[in-house]
Amino acid sequence: MDFMKDAKRLPVxxxxxxxxxxxxxxxxxxxxxxxxxxxxFECIYVLAGQEFIKIYGNVxxxxxxxxxxxxxxxxxxxxxxxxxxxxxxxxxxxxxALKVQLIKGLNYDYEKDSDLSKxxxxxxxxxxSLVADESFDFDTKMVxxxxxxxxxxxxxxxxxxxxxxxxxxxxxxxxLMADYLKEQLTTQVLNYVKNGxxxxxxxxEVSSAIAKIGFSNGYGFRIFKETYGISPRDxxxxxxxxxxxxxxxxxxxxxxxxxxxxxxxxxANFSRQFKRWxxxxxxxxxxxxxxxxx
Numbered sequence: 001m002d003f004m005k006d007a008k009r010l011p012v013x014x015x016x017x018x019x020x021x022x023x024x025x026x027x028x029x030x031x032x033x034x035x036x037x038x039x040x041f042e043c044i045y046v047l048a049g050q051e052f053i054k055i056y057g058n059v060x061x062x063x064x065x066x067x068x069x070x071x072x073x074x075x076x077x078x079x080x081x082x083x084x085x086x087x088x089x090x091x092x093x094x095x096x097a098l099k100v101q102l103i104k105g106l107n108y109d110y111e112k113d114s115d116l117s118k119x120x121x122x123x124x125x126x127x128x129s130l131v132a133d134e135s136f137d138f139d140t141k142m143v144x145x146x147x148x149x150x151x152x153x154x155x156x157x158x159x160x161x162x163x164x165x166x167x168x169x170x171x172x173x174x175x176l177m178a179d180y181l182k183e184q185l186t187t188q189v190l191n192y193v194k195n196g197x198x199x200x201x202x203x204x205e206v207s208s209a210i211a212k213i214g215f216s217n218g219y220g221f222r223i224f225k226e227t228y229g230i231s232p233r234d235x236x237x238x239x240x241x242x243x244x245x246x247x248x249x250x251x252x253x254x255x256x257x258x259x260x261x262x263x264x265x266x267x268a269n270f271s272r273q274f275k276r277w278x279x280x281x282x283x284x285x286x287x288x289x290x291x292x293x294x
Contacts, residue, residue, distance in 0.1 A: 015095050019148050022089035024131045032079035039214075040092035041102070042070040043151075045124045050081030055108065056172055065112025067120065071103050071169065073176055073213045087128040091148060096216050098156070103169055105159025119154050123147045174227035177209040177220065178235060184208070185239050185262075189247070192261035203263050206232045241277045244270075248286045255282045 018040065024047070044051065044067060051062045055076040062068055070076050072092070093099065110117045126147050130140060184204035192198050209232060210220030224232045240262050247258045259270025259282075274282045 015093055017145070017148065018092040019144055020090050022127065024085070024087045024128055026085045027080050029080055029082050031084065033077060035075055035077045037073050037075045038070070038090060039072055040090045041072060042088065042090050044068045044070070044078070045087045045128070047085040047087060047128070049084040051078060051084050051086055052081065053078050060109045062109065063112065065117060065121070066110065067117060067124065068109045069106055070108070072099070074172065087124065089127065093152070096214060099214050100219055101159050102155055106155060116154070116158050120151060123151050170223040171227050173213055174224045176213055177224055177232060178228065180209040180212055181206070181232065181236050182239055185236070185243060188263065189243060189261045192257070198263065204236065206236055237277070244274060244282070245285065248282055249289050255286070258282070
């Protein structure tokens with residue numbers, strides 16, 4: 001007999017909710033933080049004065065009561081006006097679907113009088129008030145978790161109501177993936193040139209680029225293709241084509257070494273792929289380049 005067959009159940013909760021880097025600070029006009037990025041969300045709440053935030057070429061001005069949400073892996077820089085008092089914290093949750101929903105459904109900046117700012121203010125103020133505590137016991141940690149949970153619920157509800165089109169954010173995330181692939185391929189080639197081999201964990205992979213920003217493969221592929229018109233795998237292939245052509249123009253590198261530097265296990269695989277890309281073999285391409293340079 002199934003004693004639970006008519007039971008109505010609640011979902012199982014099995015996630016990690018991380019809260020870190022929370023601090024309050026009063027700074028002067030000479031305060032500036034170098035360009036940086038974080039793996040988690042960063043929430044900045046201005047208590048007094050002005051704070052400026054630059055993110056992908058755009059500069060935002062925050063005044064008292066405003067808050068700003070920096071998504072994971074977004075390069076940004078902050079600096080103060082004449083004076084600034086702010087409260088800042090980072091949070092992360094290992095729920096990819098929720099992270100995508102927050103990224104797609106929320107803006108960066110919210111002014112003091114916005115509905116979202118009004119809802120969040122008591123929770124930001126409560127977290128900020130804990131900074132003055134001389135010791136942080138279990139009760140304090142529970143209050144932090146409760147307040148953060150309330151903040152996340154407000155964020156979640158806002159994304160459900162929002163009709164905001166976040167094409168710009170999707171474009172920036174696609175660019176992050178593209179930049180990562182390009183940087184990793186360059187590093188891979190340099191590692192081979194320097195060491196004569198590539199450790200398996202240093203091989204550039206599309207899945208690593210997508211995981212870097214915390215997306216599922218499906219969503220990462222989709223926003224990349226919407227932005228660039230090709231899949232991230234095709235983009236990586238184009239990077240390899242360009243890199244192969246550059247290296248073939250340098251006679252000090254053998255064709256076998258070039259293939260190995262690009263991640264191919266043997267010369268035949270590299271030659272076959274290169275011909276698929278260009279309709280000629282690597283040796284023919286090199287020969288043509290040598291003839292044209294005469």
